[in-house]
Amino acid sequence: EEVYMLEIGSLVDGKYKILNKIGQGGMSVVYLAMNERANKQWAIKEVRKDGVQNFEVVKQGLIVETDLLKKLNHPNLPSIIDVIDGDGTFLIVMDYIEGRTLEKVLREYGAQNQEDVIEWAKQLCDVLSYLHSRKPPIIYRDMKPSNVMLRPDGKVMLIDFGTAREFKETSVADTTCLGTQGYAAPEQYGGHGQTDARTDIYCLGATLYHL
Structure with a gap:
């Protein structure tokens, strides 16, 4: 409707x-x-x-x-x-970001060649390191192919900040389980510790492996 x-x-x-x-x-x-x-x-x-x-x-x-x-x-x-x-x-x-999500690219063309994936990985590492170096650090928490847009010029953009959060040194565990199964790091499931920069690295690894 x-x-x-x-x-x-x-x-x-x-x-x-x-x-x-x-x-x-x-x-x-x-x-x-x-x-x-x-x-x-x-x-x-x-x-x-x-x-x-x-x-x-x-x-x-x-x-x-x-x-x-x-x-x-x-x-x-x-x-x-x-x-x-x-x-x-x-x-x-x-x-306005022209292009397609990596999920769509993957669906349409299958596994991507290694050079491309490495190039995207460099850009994604760069943007994650930028986020993690903010004060306080920002943890993206939902890295997956459908949240990465590939532009026609080969640049990738991180979209959808709905689950990102500023890392609070004091809180011991996140209250909610956010992230996407299959890409989420173990600490994103229930109260076993707070998500920190390593969470994003884990999700990036899962995403690149998928590609």
């Missing part, structure tokens, strides 16, 4: 013209939009109150995610441009 309301051709916040729908997830729809004054394309992610249960909780999570991303600046991370908190809807304006 269609609960998403941004009209194609409509203007959001007086400056973003909605061109078309480019993706749909469990809770959100992503549109391609154009800022005509700046002559630049952006992606707009829309989460609607009538499209999710616990809208306020989801919204708070998104605010945390966008606040986290706004502080970051790295060529392999998407930039958040704008957050529009409307009545019953929450919009995130961000870099």
Whole structure:
């Protein structure tokens, strides 16, 4: 059922013209939009109150995610441009990343050649080391092929910061099990210790092995 309301051709916040729908997830729809004054394309992610249960909780999570991303600046991370908190809807304006997820690449073309995988690995190590060197460190926690976008120029981008978190030195165990089975490190399952930088290294290893 269609609960998403941004009209194609409509203007959001007086400056973003909605061109078309480019993706749909469990809770959100992503549109391609154009800022005509700046002559630049952006992606707009829309989460609607009538499209999710616990809208306020989801919204708070998104605010945390966008606040986290706004502080970051790295060529392999998407930039958040704008957050529009409307009545019953929450919009995130961000870099439009052309390309396909590594999961799609894998599905369509099968196992990837070693040189490519090594090149992607270098970029992913670089972005993880950037995240881990923040103060406090940021642990991505959900590295997997479907969260890595491959652009036509060969650059990979880390997307979906929904499970990333700032590493707190004091807490002994994470309260929730986040991450994706098959890629998640052992400490992400239940209260056996906190996820730290090594969690991401483990997930990266699983991802590269999969490729």
